[in-house]
Amino acid sequence: MPGGRLTHEDRRYIAAGLTEGLTYTEIARRLHRPISTITREVTRNGGADGYQAARAHQAAEDRARRRRRAPAPAPPAVTGGVPGRDPRAVHALEERFTAAMIATGLPRMTARVLTCLCTTDSGSLTATELVQRLQVSPASVSKAVGDLERHELIRRERDPRRRRDRYVIDPDVWYRAWLVSARQNATMAGLARDGAEILDSGTPAGARLRDMGRFFEYVSRNLVEAAEQWRRDFMSSPATDR
Numbered sequence: 001m002p003g004g005r006l007t008h009e010d011r012r013y014i015a016a017g018l019t020e021g022l023t024y025t026e027i028a029r030r031l032h033r034p035i036s037t038i039t040r041e042v043t044r045n046g047g048a049d050g051y052q053a054a055r056a057h058q059a060a061e062d063r064a065r066r067r068r069r070a071p072a073p074a075p076p077a078v079t080g081g082v083p084g085r086d087p088r089a090v091h092a093l094e095e096r097f098t099a100a101m102i103a104t105g106l107p108r109m110t111a112r113v114l115t116c117l118c119t120t121d122s123g124s125l126t127a128t129e130l131v132q133r134l135q136v137s138p139a140s141v142s143k144a145v146g147d148l149e150r151h152e153l154i155r156r157e158r159d160p161r162r163r164r165d166r167y168v169i170d171p172d173v174w175y176r177a178w179l180v181s182a183r184q185n186a187t188m189a190g191l192a193r194d195g196a197e198i199l200d201s202g203t204p205a206g207a208r209l210r211d212m213g214r215f216f217e218y219v220s221r222n223l224v225e226a227a228e229q230w231r232r233d234f235m236s237s238p239a240t241d242r
């Protein structure tokens with residue numbers, strides 16, 4: 001049925017369509033399936049030249065049996081079971097936080113690592129601790145922390161006692177991230193101004209880029225002013241008010 005699991009008949013149709021030379025889009029349309037479903041199905045089962053319906057269906061059945069036998073994974077222990085905190089409420093918060101970060105454009109694993117650091121009292125974890133808490137591979141954590149470092153959302157520091165790196169989220173992380181966004185907008189403003197000059201601001205394309213440059217310049221300036229105002233107010237207030 002459309003939207004459900006692929007049947008053996010569906011897979012025979014996919015194999016026949018590939019032999020006929022149909023595109024993934026055409027096969028998906030005829031089966032009333034998302035293109036991503038067809039693409040994933042063919043890619044994981046030998047590609048367009050090696051796809052076989054019977055073998056693909058058997059592989060899907062094997063995966064389903066393994067999933068049924070595997071115990072349900074426990075929620076990631078991001079908070080470390082702090083007394084007085086409802087684990088279910090904390091887990092729900094982590095899921096909401098992760099979803100919000102994904103909505104800003106962060107990849108899912110990068111968002112999960114950021115959530116882990118934000119909701120951990122220490123605000124500092126090693127790669128090994130992140131792997132254990134999130135139950136993912138070291139490679140996944142390595143890629144995620146690399147993304148966060150490039151966005152200046154975390155920093156790396158050496159733990160002399162354990163001779164390994166720790167990843168730290170600082171109190172002013174959002175201030176620094178805000179400035180990164182301001183710099184990106186300033187870059188776009190400069191690019192648009194150059195484009196307007198090259199294309200001539202008297203032409204439709206040039207005028208469009210001129211207006212784009214004005215917008216990004218305005219936004220960048222206001223981002224910096226807002227961040228600096230926050231920093232002045234925050235740094236001048238007593239610690240108990242923060």
